Amino acid sequence: MNEQETHTGGCSCGAVRYESHGKPTRAAVCHCRYCQTRTGSAFGMNVYFEDSQIKVTSGELKEYSFSNNANRHFHNRFCPKCGTTVFWRIEMRPGWTGVAAGTFDAPSFWFETDEAVQIFTRTKAPFVNVSFSDSHETAAYYSPTHNDHPGLMIREEQPLQSFDLIAHD
Numbered sequence: 001m002n003e004q005e006t007h008t009g010g011c012s013c014g015a016v017r018y019e020s021h022g023k024p025t026r027a028a029v030c031h032c033r034y035c036q037t038r039t040g041s042a043f044g045m046n047v048y049f050e051d052s053q054i055k056v057t058s059g060e061l062k063e064y065s066f067s068n069n070a071n072r073h074f075h076n077r078f079c080p081k082c083g084t085t086v087f088w089r090i091e092m093r094p095g096w097t098g099v100a101a102g103t104f105d106a107p108s109f110w111f112e113t114d115e116a117v118q119i120f121t122r123t124k125a126p127f128v129n130v131s132f133s134d135s136h137e138t139a140a141y142y143s144p145t146h147n148d149h150p151g152l153m154i155r156e157e158q159p160l161q162s163f164d165l166i167a168h169d
C-alpha cells in the first residue's frame with residue numbers, strides 16, 4: 001500500500017479526515033436527482049474506490065440509508081457536526097466506497113479522468129457542460145448516448161427500469 005499514491009481529504013469542519021490509497025476504479029459526474037439533493041449543487045463529482053483503499057483517520061460518520069423508487073439501496077455517510085456527505089455505498093457496486101470528490105484536499109480533482117463518464121444527463125442543469133466523451137442519459141450500463149469504451153458495454157441482464165430514477169420531470 002505504501003508504494004501507491006496517497007491523497008487526503010475531509011469534511012467541511014475538519015472533524016472527519018480520510019486517506020485514499022491508489023487510483024480510483026471509476027470517476028463520474030452524476031446529474032441524478034439524488035446527487036443534486038445530496039450536494040445542493042448541480043451535480044455530484046463521484047469517485048469510487050475499493051473499500052480497502054479508503055481509511056478514515058479521524059472523526060465519526062453517521063449513516064443515512066434510503067431506497068429509490070427502483071428499490072435500490074443507498075447508504076450515505078456524513079459528518080454529524082457539519083453535515084458533509086463524504087462517502088456512500090450503493091447496492092449496484094458492492095465493495096466500493098464512493099467519495100465526494102470535492103472533499104479531497106487540494107488538488108481536489110487529482111484523479112485521472114480518461115475513463116470518466118457523465119451519467120443521468122436527463123436531469124443535467126442546462127448551464128453545465130462536461131467534456132467527458134462518455135455520456136449517458138441514465139446509468140452507464142444501459143442506453144448510452146456514446147459508448148467509446150469497450151468496458152462500458154450494455155449489460156443485457158440489467159432490466160432497463162432497474163436504475164431508472166428520473167421520472168420527476
Ligand SMILES: [Zn+2]
Nearest residue numbers: 011013079082
Ligand atoms: Zn464535519
Ligand SMILES: [Zn+2]
Nearest residue numbers: 030031032035
Ligand atoms: Zn447521482
